Amino acid sequence: MTAEMKINVSTMKGKKPVTVLTITGEVDANNAKSLEEKVTAACKTSSALLFDMGGVTYMASAGYRAIHKGYKLLHPETDVVPSGLSDKLKMLNPPDSVRRIMKTLGFDVYIPMVSGDVRGAVDSF
Amino acid sequence: MTCGARLTPSDESVQNAKTEFRLKLPADLDSLAQAREFIATVFKSLGVDDTLGADLILGIDEAITNVMIHGYRGGPGAIRIEVAPHGSSVHIRLEDHAPLFNPTKAALPDLTLPLDQRPIGGMGIPLMRRTTDELLYRVSSDGGNELTMIKHHAVQKNPKP
Numbered sequence: 001m002t003a004e005m006k007i008n009v010s011t012m013k014g015k016k017p018v019t020v021l022t023i024t025g026e027v028d029a030n031n032a033k034s035l036e037e038k039v040t041a042a043c044k045t046s047s048a049l050l051f052d053m054g055g056v057t058y059m060a061s062a063g064y065r066a067i068h069k070g071y072k073l074l075h076p077e078t079d080v081v082p083s084g085l086s087d088k089l090k091m092l093n094p095p096d097s098v099r100r101i102m103k104t105l106g107f108d109v110y111i112p113m114v115s116g117d118v119r120g121a122v123d124s125f
Numbered sequence: 126m127t128c129g130a131r132l133t134p135s136d137e138s139v140q141n142a143k144t145e146f147r148l149k150l151p152a153d154l155d156s157l158a159q160a161r162e163f164i165a166t167v168f169k170s171l172g173v174d175d176t177l178g179a180d181l182i183l184g185i186d187e188a189i190t191n192v193m194i195h196g197y198r199g200g201p202g203a204i205r206i207e208v209a210p211h212g213s214s215v216h217i218r219l220e221d222h223a224p225l226f227n228p229t230k231a232a233l234p235d236l237t238l239p240l241d242q243r244p245i246g247g248m249g250i251p252l253m254r255r256t257t258d259e260l261l262y263r264v265s266s267d268g269g270n271e272l273t274m275i276k277h278h279a280v281q282k283n284p285k286p
Contacts, residue, residue, distance in 0.1 A: 003158040026161075029190040030154035058161070060186050061248040068245050075241045084239075097179050104255050105248060106236040 003058075005031045007038050011046070014122040019046035024055030032062030039066050043073035047088055048125045052118060054093035064105055067091075071111065085112045092121045145209040152193045152202035152221070160189055160206060164217070167208045173215055174281040181276050184256030185217055187249035188228070188272060196223025196270070215279040222269040227262045228253060 003026035010020050019042040027035060042049055049070055067089075074088040090112045094102065102108045114121050146167040150156040161182050168178040185206075192204055205220040233254070234247045254260055259275035 001159045001162065002155045026158065028154075028157050028161075028186065029194065030157050058183075060157075060183060060190065061246075061252055062190070064248055065246050068240060068243070071240045072245065077241050096176075097183075100176075100180065101183065101252070104236075104252070106238075107240065110240040 003028045003031055005035070007035055009038055009042060012118070012122045014048075014125050016048055016125060017046060018048040018050050018122045018125050020050045020052055020118060020122065022052040022055070026058040027056065027063035027066075028058070028060040029062040032060070032066055035063060036066040036069055039070040040073065043070055047074065049074065049089045050092055050118070050121055050125070051090070051094075052092045052121075053095065053098060056095060056098060059098055059101070064101065064107065067107070067111070084109045086110055087125065090114055090121060090124070092116070092118065145207050147208075148206045150189070150204045150206065152197040152200070152204055152223070154190070154193055157186060157189060157193075161186055163206070164208060168215070171208075171210050171215065171280055173279045177276060177279050177281075180256040181215070181217070181274070181279065184253045185219070185274060187252045188219055188274065191228065191249050191253075192219070192221045192223055192270070196221060196226060198223075210280060213280045214275055214277045217274040219272045219274070220265055220269055222267075225264060225270060227270075228272065229260050229262045 005023065005025040005027050008022040012018050012020055021038060021042065023035065051067060071086065071089050075086065092114055094113050099113060102111065102113065114124065148160065148163045150160055164182050164185055165178070189204055202221060202223055207218040209216050228250050231250050233251055234243065236251060253274065257274045258277045261273040261275070263271050265271040
């Protein structure tokens with residue numbers, strides 16, 4: 001038995017183009033590498049990343065690692081982030097289990113977690 | 126207590142007379158989902174709170190992942206999982222024969238650093254600690270690693286049939 005995870009990558013137009021990574025299923029150490037690869041590839045062509053997490057049922061540290069990597073690629077250390085929350089990387093509709101761990105890891109101070117539909121989230125960038 | 130289908134000996138897991146649930150896994154990341162499903166099934170039968178249980182499963186998954194990746198380093202090996210209720214507490218014991226490593230003594234990353242200044246990775250052990258009340262390590266009688274993860278007041282409901 002292996003964890004089932006699917007990632008769909010698309011680009012949507014808002015005030016600026018936003019790469020939307022729609023993740024469904026369970027993200028664990030066994031499958032998070034493909035997420036990390038997709039995040040890394042997206043950061044090469046896009047300056048705005050939205051993780052649509054509504055379909056995620058479980059996420060282990062390997063998944064948070066992939067998101068952290070995306071954050072670091074979009075916010076190099078020389079980049080001055082005016083307020084704590086990123087305007088380049090956001091999370092849409094994370095389940096409560098993910099929200100709790102985002103807080104535990106101190107990610108919630110830097111990565112906005114928004115609710116609603118994809119259109120509204122894209123337009124918020 | 127009745128056993129669910131996933132807790133039968135034919136499924137490599139056994140419930141013994143002392144109400145312990147055991148599963149032996151190969152050290153293969155492919156097995157992580159099976160470990161989580163086994164623990165979830167046991168927690169449900171014990172009446173472990175859903176939220177505490179979900180967080181605890183994450184902590185256990187991190188511990189098992191660390192043994193597979195950093196202990197056995199992708200090589201062959203086995204990990205034994207034992208779940209046992211103690212009053213309203215739940216104890217999870219993990220045993221392996223990877224090189225000895227005590228995760229309770231490991232240095233922890235600073236989770237208050239801004240994300241752009243934090244090194245990537247190293248979140249497994251902090252999650253093991255934050256999702257449990259006690260993390261106890263010892264070298265087992267046969268020379269392996271033995272990690273016991275304890276969550277108090279985890280059993281908050283009547284067990285589900």
